[in-house]
Amino acid sequence: MPGPQISDEEFAQRRETAKRLAKERGLDALLIWSRSGHTVEAYGDLYYLTNFNSLFPAVPDRKSWASRGHGALILPVDGGEPVLITDYLDDPEDRIKVKDVRAVPDITVSTVDALREMDLIDRKIGLVGGMSFLMSAWRRMEERAGNHKLDFVPADDMFERMRLIKSPGEIELIRHAAGVGVKWMDATMSAIAEGNTEGDAVGEGLKVLAANGGTQQDIAIASGPFAINYMGSSGIPHWNVTRPMETGDLVHCDQWGPVDGYYTDFARSTVVGGKPSDGQRELLEGSMAVIHHIIDGIKPGETTFADLYRRGEKWLDDNGFANHKTSADESNAFSSLFPCFGHSIGLGIDGPWIMEDEDTVVEPNMTLAVEALVGRPGVGAANFEENIIVHEDGAEIITAPCEGKRWE
Incomplete structure (x- = not known):
């Protein structure tokens, strides 16, 4: 439709x-x-x-x-x-x-x-x-x-x-794209199972995306021994098609692309079999918590993108995770190579970005993708991202219908 x-x-x-x-x-x-x-x-x-x-x-x-x-x-x-x-x-x-x-x-x-x-x-x-x-x-x-x-x-x-401040028509298109994105992510995550490859999971998701008027720009999925990385492969495509996933594998998936021209872009993580170790649980819960903490800090007309960056950075510091100033060698995830907590979203992965030096004020009718990859060496990494519409009184999470907690 x-x-x-x-x-x-x-x-x-x-x-x-x-x-x-x-x-x-x-x-x-x-x-x-x-x-x-x-x-x-x-x-x-x-x-x-x-x-x-x-x-x-x-x-x-x-x-x-x-x-x-x-x-x-x-x-x-x-x-x-x-x-x-x-x-x-x-x-x-x-x-x-x-x-x-x-x-x-x-x-x-x-x-x-x-x-x-x-x-x-x-x-x-x-x-x-x-x-x-x-x-x-x-x-x-x-x-x-x-x-x-x-x-x-x-x-x-x-x-x-x-393009930063969206019209009512654009808001509806972005809301529609998020709805398709939820179906896309649900299909991908449902195929994360023992014996399936990352490619199998991606394929199940793409069938749903195409049937609902969307196309992917890319899909960053990584699992098991590669879960410390943002993507499972640096080749083309960016997902592994040879290694079957195993029970206990940590898996994270970030999917983005346009639906009728306007983007959906968010991430979810889980463990194959749904029973994480203590270390995996810490990452899974931490990736969700930092994103919702950042979103809760939005005060339209007052908060800048840099304020949101500092809010996320402080949460990582307070909870013992590596922040963006930590080197890639020390954290192996969400390092200085990606020093942000997301970006504007619309007819693409748009600017401005949620970075330390971005003084743009968050205003009503902006649409943002807020994201973080939280990792620990020896455990892996968990990725979480939400799409939001900024209103006069705060932010609406339009990807909330996609279950965040996919483990016991």
Whole structure:
């Protein structure tokens, strides 16, 4: 069953807001660049303004095409209609929320040609989507521009703030995604049993996710002797398909990906057979306790992301667990390599992150994923994460229907 939908009017208002903010920065236009295709980590900015995501996979450039698996929106600040440039078009005409859509084999050349056509070739342009803008694209665009100047100014921070506070329609989409995520996690965790591999458990979960309109970005699952790690394998895929799980294995699973464009992302842990040792129980209960302790500290309009980080760090210190300043060699889990307690969530794994130096204030209608991996050498690690909607009076845990305690 399809989830809630964002109205055409909201898409139009988003573009108007983007134009106003760009004008305040002295920009003449925005170029929103997106990587999409078979990946789902960098489509959010373009999708936010157009409801569009390229279907073609990202592949190496050839003479006849460039930047396949990408898309670009040119949004002029003063007058003129936006232009969407894509490498592939196979959508119902009412799905895409801009009128001028151009499907071309070479996005780089066509983007420069469109900028010239719109009298923007020598103007100041804000570039959004820098993480997916490749050096090869820049070089081909410069070559196409010839003697003209391409003046691109980074503007990702503008969109991070725009996307941070969710509309009522987005809240419903995120709530829907969490509901699908609960079914997905329940299916995965139900298959964590003696004789099954991590791959078996992942497969059971993915069947449910696909049937409910979602796709995974990734799944971090680790068990038994590998449970001290965040993922069971550094290869591809990131789960073990050869080792059968055994009774008494500690297992943790973090799953994330979009449902109808908006993300679900949370984690659960357990022990195969449901009877943890004392050391395993300490980790399982500790991973849940620190997350709920952080969430309980949210005071909308007052609490900053850094406040939440310090609250989690203090809880780890007070309860004898390694904090983020502990080296990886000492803790083997949740080390300085991942110095945070989560992030914003929406059309992706978004910023800002719950980190020590992040002074963004937590406000109503933000949606967050709060997480921690708690470990001890010789025992393993337990992972726990919840998705929340921030309201005027606190936080609602929308992944709470997914049982946290899966042991006796």
